[in-house]
Amino acid sequence: MPTIRNAREDDAEIIAEIGFRAWEKAMVSIGEMAGMRESARNAFQSFAVNSWLTATVIEHFGAIAGWAAREKLDELISDFWIDPSCQGQGLGKALLAEVEAEIVRQGFDIARVETHAGNVEAIGFFEKQDYRIHWFTTAYAPKIDRDVQSVGMSKPLGSGGDGTYGPGI
Secondary structure, eight states: OOEEEEOOGGGHHHHHHHHHHHHHHHHHHHTOOTTTHHHHHHHHHHHHHHHGGGEEEEEETTEEEEEEEOTTSSSEEOEEEEOGGGTTSSHHHHHHHHHHHHHHHTTOSEEEEEEETTOHHHHHHHHHTTOEEEEEEEEEETTTTEEEEEEEEEEEOSOOTTSSSSOOO
């Protein structure tokens, strides 16, 4: 059974490596990886060293298999990475449920996530968890010196009622 916990400072190296491997897998399928590998690896290492406090990890058989982060501790899940060797085992679903529960505990009633518009695997995963696409944009990303297409997805959380307007009778 997987274990979900807050990240620790000594998890930084493995968090960075898992994030990079999962990013690399996604980018290979999108076809936009040329010239970005070193920048991406550095970005994951910098994040892991400087922002591990905002991360939640999932362990499978005693080893970290993935992680999620909320950099501003708000409703936006800024990072969500499952090691490619561990994908398809329900770990992402379990990790997402825990992150959503934390979002609710902190008083938010919606969860948001953003991803590359060409990352059909991630979009499909989040859609299966009841997230819906609410926007699409193309914006210049200076770190990689190119335009990047992104989608924003969200999911209402909590009891939210029965989906109708007004008080329930």
